[in-house]
Amino acid sequence: MESTFKVIIIGGGPIGLLAAHALYCAGIDFVLLERRQSIIEEQGASIVLYPQTFRVMHQLGILDVLLPLGTELDHHLSFTKDGKVFNESTRYRRIKENHGYGPVIFHRTELLQAIYECLPETSRSKILTGKALQNIETHDYGIAVSCADGSTFQGSMVIGADGVHSKTRHLMREIALKGNPLRDWDTEQPYKSTFRLLYGAFPASSLPGEGYDVQSSGKSVMYFSGKTRGWFFLYDKLPQPTTESNRYNEKEVESLAGEFADFPLNGTLKVKDLWPNMSATGLTDLQEGIVKHWSLGRIVLVGDSCHKFTTHLGLGFNNGVQDVVVLCNILRARVQETPNGCPDAETLAQVFQKYETTRKSPECSLTTDLENSGLETRMHTWSGTFYWLLSRYIAVWSIVEDFIFRFGISPSFQKAQVLDFIPALEIMKGKLPWRL
Numbered sequence: 002m003e004s005t006f007k008v009i010i011i012g013g014g015p016i017g018l019l020a021a022h023a024l025y026c027a028g029i030d031f032v033l034l035e036r037r038q039s040i041i042e043e044q045g046a047s048i049v050l051y052p053q054t055f056r057v058m059h060q061l062g063i064l065d066v067l068l069p070l071g072t073e074l075d076h077h078l079s080f081t082k083d084g085k086v087f088n089e090s091t092r093y094r095r096i097k098e099n100h101g102y103g104p105v106i107f108h109r110t111e112l113l114q115a116i117y118e119c120l121p122e123t124s125r126s127k128i129l130t131g132k133a134l135q136n137i138e139t140h141d142y143g144i145a146v147s148c149a150d151g152s153t154f155q156g157s158m159v160i161g162a163d164g165v166h167s168k169t170r171h172l173m174r175e176i177a178l179k180g181n182p183l184r185d186w187d188t189e190q191p192y193k194s195t196f197r198l199l200y201g202a203f204p205a206s207s208l209p210g211e212g213y214d215v216q217s218s219g220k221s222v223m224y225f226s227g228k229t230r231g232w233f234f235l236y237d238k239l240p241q242p243t244t245e246s247n248r249y250n251e252k253e254v255e256s257l258a259g260e261f262a263d264f265p266l267n268g269t270l271k272v273k274d275l276w277p278n279m280s281a282t283g284l285t286d287l288q289e290g291i292v293k294h295w296s297l298g299r300i301v302l303v304g305d306s307c308h309k310f311t312t313h314l315g316l317g318f319n320n321g322v323q324d325v326v327v328l329c330n331i332l333r334a335r336v337q338e339t340p341n342g343c344p345d346a347e348t349l350a351q352v353f354q355k356y357e358t359t360r361k362s363p364e365c366s367l368t369t370d371l372e373n374s375g376l377e378t379r380m381h382t383w384s385g386t387f388y389w390l391l392s393r394y395i396a397v398w399s400i401v402e403d404f405i406f407r408f409g410i411s412p413s414f415q416k417a418q419v420l421d422f423i424p425a426l427e428i429m430k431g432k433l434p435w436r437l
């Protein structure tokens with residue numbers, strides 16, 4: 002029998018780090034294993050956060066450090082490829098009015114740094130880098146994790162927060178099929194990509210707060226301006242959808258950037274104006290999907306390891322935060338209820354099942370968020386007559402936007418949950434109430 006309950010978190014991305022915060026606040030011991038040599042690494046990506054996520058950040062004591070690093074988006078325009086404005090929407094203002102704060106864009110590296118540095122020193126010492134998960138063994142009494150450097154770690158359960166190509170998910174599948182090769186399980190590559198994305202950061206080049214899109218057939222652009230840097234996202238429809246994970250080389254990056262050279266970003270800038278000044282770039286396929294099996298025995302998945310969206314609407318990270326909230330609420334309650342503080346394998350399986358069922362149910366917005374982000378990607382890339390008509394001529398009407406907010410976006414935001422074991426004043430106050 003175990004003497005203390007301990008969670009092994011795999012992955013020190015934003016969701017793994019938030020899980021560390023939540024477990025610390027829940028009084029549950031943990032160790033976090035990250036493959037990279039450093040938690041903070043420069044990448045060209047940005048992340049937009051919404052007010053529902055700020056409520057959780059506030060509970061964890063991160064919000065005051067975080068907010069000054071970001072830029073609130075306040076102006077949206079849609080352009081055609083030849084620079085014609087065909088829509089000026091009030092989407093950012095509506096979010097602010099309804100939920101208390103507009104969307105805020107962050108440099109991903111700074112977001113990670115803030116989350117990491119807000120952890121108390123005792124927790125930071127439990128975050129270990131250079132630890133690539135290699136194998137997981139489950140026993141009746143607990144779980145053993147081994148890493149590529151030969152180190153091993155014992156714990157009560159594993160949270161796999163190791164991203165889209167999750168090794169935890171892969172090992173879980175192996176264990177499941179070893180027991181029964183005919184068992185229904187997710188495929189090795191459970192996500193499908195229909196688009197790829199070239200993204201990058203550059204020194205600020207226009208007024209902060211712009212969040213624009215450029216639409217055309219098969220290709221689209223998003224442009225965001227922050228206080229000190231800007232970001233663009235160049236979306237390209239793949240010749241055909243794939244479940245394989247493509248890796249792109251420098252030549253392919255340059256070639257795709259060339260295809261977008263004359264695309265506008267706002268009223269004055271074009272992609273080719275900024276390309277020579279990029280501080281970082283990345284080219285990746287945009288996987289989409291929700292994994293069927295989120296847990297097995299003492300192993301459970303959160304974040305991109307169990308669901309993956311296109312980047313439109315910025316919902317991937319925001320949903321990962323909700324995974325952590327729902328899982329930790331249920332887990333903490335069961336740990337507290339268990340006399341020795343160590344739930345057994347059967348109890349953990351129930352916790353994980355309840356977590357997954359909740360996240361996939363209409364109680365949460367996960368499944369509609371997946372649909373909505375994919376819908377926006379297809380609308381912006383005019384992926385067929387239906388999407389072109391919808392994006393170019395129908396969604397531009399303010400009455401249609403009213404409808405989308407009233408019945409789609411706002412109810413999804415309102416459903417978001419907070420950690421039920423951390424009392425905090427409600428600081429995100431808009432016209433619409435939070436459900437929880």
Ligand SMILES: Cc1cc2nc3c(=O)[nH]c(=O)nc-3n(C[C@H](O)[C@H](O)[C@H](O)COP(=O)(O)OP(=O)(O)OC[C@H]3O[C@@H](n4cnc5c(N)ncnc54)[C@H](O)[C@@H]3O)c2cc1C
Pocket residue numbers: 011012013014015016017034035036037046047048049050132133134135162163164165167168169200285303304305306312314315316317318319320321
């Ligand atoms: C360009 C871009 C823009 C985006 N914009 C937004 C946005 O505006 N809003 C939003 O909500 N979402 C956005 N997303 C999505 C968001 O970035 C992801 O949903 C989020 O990063 C998921 O976090 P994660 O911690 O689950 O996974 P990751 O961020 O992928 O982190 C996984 C971590 O696990 C580590 N790891 C991997 N394998 C192992 C192993 N074997 N052992 C140990 N560690 C391992 C990795 O090194 C990494 O640190 C964007 C994504 C991209 C690509």
